Amino acid sequence: MGAVLYVPCDAAALAVGADRVAETLADELRTRGVDATIIRNGSRGMHWLEPLVEIETEQGRIAYGPVKPSDVAGLLDGGDHPLCHGLTEEIPYLKRQTRLTFSRCGITDPLSxxxxxxxxxxxxxxxxxxxxxxxxxxxxxxxxxxxxxxxxxxxxxxxxxxxxxxxxxxxxxxxxxxxxxxxxxxxxxxxxxxxxxxxxxxxxxxxxxxxxxxxxxxxxxxxxxxxxxxxxxxxxxxxxxxxxxxxxxxxxxxxxxxxxxxxxxxxxxxxxxxxxxxxxxxxxxxxxxxxxxxxxxxxxxxxxxxxxxxxxxxxxxxxxxxDYGVGYSHGTIPIQLTGNIKNSGLFETAFGLTLNELIYDIGGGTLSGRPVKAVQVGGPLGAYFPPSLFDTIFDYEAFIERNGMIGHAGIVVFDDTVDMLKQARFAMEFCAIESCGKCTPCRIGSVRGVEVLDRIAEGDQPEQQVELLTDLCDTMKMGSLCALGGFAPYPVMSSLTHFPQDFHVKPLTDAAE
Amino acid sequence: MALQTQSQDIEKETAAIIDVHEHQEGPLLPILHDVQGKFGYVPEDALLKIADRLNLSRAEVHGTMSFYPDFRTEPAGRHVLKVCRAEACQSMGGEKLADDIQRDLGIKWHETTPDGKVTLEPVYCLGLCSCAPAAMMDGNLHGRLDEDAVLKLVEEVK
Missing domain, CATH: 3.40.50.11540 (NADH-ubiquinone oxidoreductase 51kDa subunit)
Structure with missing residues (x-):
């Protein structure tokens, strides 16, 4: 039995060059006359390290990443390598997880x-x-x-x-x-x-x-x-x-x-x-x-x-x-840490961690190194939370209580260069583009939403426009047939509530910043 | 004459695609995908053939086809570049990247370069949110992009 190496075939790994790494690896092994098998596994979910190459050893798999084709030769020479992260299973990001749903992902050949x-x-x-x-x-x-x-x-x-x-x-x-x-x-x-x-x-x-x-x-x-x-x-x-x-x-x-x-x-x-x-x-x-x-x-x-x-x-x-989880949120949830975050990837854990733990302790803060201004949790229909709400625990009810939702458990991190008025406008624009057209609040409301936000951006009677926007969001929330129109107001209203300075208006409530 | 032959070819090819999917439940989307895969768009002649064979009205088939952003009624350029406009990519400068590409290529969303080489389309998430900004050139995915990297992708295709 020869050496066994792993190069992921996950789309995120492919998008950053995993195929070229696998090809170079195969060529190099052939040139050196090494008897080896390259297994195209799924991703371990540590996407900032992709392409993540693993080499099987007696102690377990050793991880190298992010590997470029030009790194391959040095990697096979053995000895200390700057891209080496030691045993994959011991990498803190992976070790801290509770992998139930993803117990095999990244370990096996997906089609074996x-x-x-x-x-x-x-x-x-x-x-x-x-x-x-x-x-x-x-x-x-x-x-x-x-x-x-x-x-x-x-x-x-x-x-x-x-x-x-x-x-x-x-x-x-x-x-x-x-x-x-x-x-x-x-x-x-x-x-x-x-x-x-x-x-x-x-x-x-x-x-x-x-x-x-x-x-x-x-x-x-x-x-x-x-x-x-x-x-x-x-x-x-x-x-x-x-x-x-x-x-x-x-x-x-x-x-x-x-x-x-x-x-x-x-x-x-x-x-x-x-x-x-x-x-x-x-x-x-x-x-x-x-x-x-x-x-x-x-x-x-x-x-x-x-x-x-x-x-x-x-x-x-x-x-x-x-037995995993908190309150009425049982089991584990595969959280996706994305956007402007250092340790981006998938983190499966029992419900109950706070946003602070997820963004800073696990995610390592922003990739740009600038302060976090906001995170959007739950996709394009999810609310934007400011750092003052990062003590919210990852649990269905805790997010609902703070006018948000965990949705499909994606967290998108934004640094302080983001303009929340623009994000609110995008939420309405996205709803307008994607609306199926069946119900009026979603189909028309989203278009009117974009217009109102544009007027706010132009400084055209912003206080009155904000009132109009709030009213419009209420109509969409209450009157839409599905979650598209019904939740599009969440990113809009959360931006307005938590970041009024970006709308050039006075805070809506005292609680906001 | 040439036009007529082309129209007959389209009908023939479409019929062969329908033969493959006819036994499936709700076969319309798989058929439209294959027709577009074959011709690069959904020609009117194919639409009529599909309506006829599935016992639907032309309006029903047109209605379905036109609902979905993937289906085209005109051929695209030789290559399709889809650039992600969604939030995770925005957080990593995706909006500026999209503006720069549009300026560099001299086209806007949904347009094709004058040489017919590249059609630019927006896409709302490629599932590469952990290596943003992302784009797809034809079927191939690319992450952690910047302006130079995207222009290189455009240069690399013929």
Whole structure:
């Protein structure tokens, strides 16, 4: 057995040159006549170190990064190397994490069933196959798992509705339309550990009596699409998917579908319309998708993270998962540290860390070295928080209490060069571009929002415009059909509340700075 | 004559694509993706063929196609450069980068350079928020970009 080296195939690694590093590495090893295998693993999530090359040793894997093709030769010479970070597992950023959903990501070859099974793969599915559907649903309910897409609805309760719904055909739809800026955890799992999503969806299918699954993902994620499709083929061939799931009486198969650049399709009813081949227009609820979803059939629509967390819950038990976290936020959450931050990447941890800990202790502050002015948590519809709110703990309710949301757990850090009026305008502009057009508050309100903010920027009666803007935001919040129009006011109003100086108006409340 | 042949080719190619997807549930998006993959845009003749074969009205197919930013009714340049405009990239100077590129290429969003080489499109997140600013040239992703790096990408393609 020769040497084993790892170079990630994750899109974030590829975007900073991982393919060229892998090629140079292969050439150099060949030239030196070294018997070696290069495994293209998923990413460990330490993206500031990508491309992160790992070399297997008797003590464990040694990490080097960020590696350029020109560094490769020196790296193979051995001895001390300036890019060496020692044992990967001992890097503080990784060591401080609790990796449940991402337990394999970055460790295994994403398309190796052998690797997957070596690292506890399919144990959850095997256990589920010995249980009744109601018992599986009960376990997921007891685990406290809540929708990781942003809404935080209890997954088990959703499953129970579908289990009890009558229908000759039921569906599992995985919402992998991860369009929020500052998020990539779905992409990382699809590219780094696709079998865990397949396993989670198969368990969901068995639990609610669905035989068909769809993963709806983005055309902006070509690598995730390709890896997921390959993984499904492999799973089908191995009898994990198909007429008899792992030799059982249960049938379950699945397909990947690509969206076409519309952000609103991440909203579940719009997603269902898109899957059906229609315009991605939001549907009014009720009926809930759990009762009348895809093609009018009972449908579970869950985020990638929710479904990918199910296998470990089934394997280790509801109690094991539930014991992590705080308050009503159980388990772990893969937090994405992004934007202007030194240690950017994915950090999976139990709920309960503060923003301060995440941004400074773990994230290392801004990459630019300038002071942090604001962070946006939860994507383009999430609120901007100033440093005075960085004592907020990462928990669904704690964020709601402070007029924010954790959403899909992306944190975008901005330094003091950011103009919050511009950010507020962008939120409205984005809503106007992406609105599906079905409801008036979102379709028209967002356009009017941009206009009002432009008048504030021009200094045209700013105090009156702010009043108008506040009123408009209220209408959008209360009157929109879905979260796009309903939450677009959050980044706008939080900017106005916490950073009134950027709007050239007096503070709205005393609490603001 | 040449036009007629082209139109027949489009119909034939589109029919072959429909054959592949017809058995799927909700086949319209996969068909539109493949048609655009084949021709670089969705030609009117393809649209009519799809409507006919899926038993939909032309308006329904047009309605679906025009809803999604990915689908074009005109061919793009030889290469498509998508530059991320979303917040994480903004926090790393993405807005200035986008302005600089537009100035350097002499085009605005959705436009194509006069030599037909590059079409510039905005994109709202490539999932590369941890190595911003990011862009996609054809199918290839690039992160930690600056103006020079983007111009190099443009130079490298033919």
């Amino acid at each position: 069933l052998e690797h997957y099974e070596m690292h506890h793969g399919f144990l959850g599915l095997k256990r589920a196959l010995e249980m009744t559907p109601a018992e599986i649903v009960q376990d997921v309910t007891d685990s406290g798992l809540r929708g990781r897409g942003g809404a935080g609805f209890p997954t088990g309760i959703k499953w129970n509705t579908v289990l009890k719904a009558q229908g000759a055909q039921k569906y599992i739809v995985c919402n992998a339309d991860e369009g929020d800026s500052g998020t990539f955890s779905d992409r990382m799992i699809m590219e780094g550990d696709p079998f865990v999503l397949i396993e989670g969806m198969a368990i969901a299918g068995i639990a609610v009596g669905a035989t068909k699954g769809y993963i709806y993902t983005r055309s902006e994620y070509p690598h995730a699409v390709a890896i997921m499709q390959d993984a499904i083929k492999i799973a089908r061939k191995a009898g994990i998917l198909g007429a008899s799931v792992m030799g059982s009486d249960h049938a379950f198969d699945m397909e990947v579908r690509e969206g076409a650049g519309a952000y609103v399709c991440g909203e579940e009813t719009s997603l269902l319309n898109s899957l059906e081949g229609k315009r991605g227009i939001v549907r009014a609820k009720p009926p809930l998708p759990a009762i009348e979803g895809l093609f009018g059939c009972p449908t579970v629509v869950n985020n990638v993270m929710s479904l990918a967390s199910v296998p470990i819950i089934m394997d280790r038990g509801a109690r094991f998962y539930r």
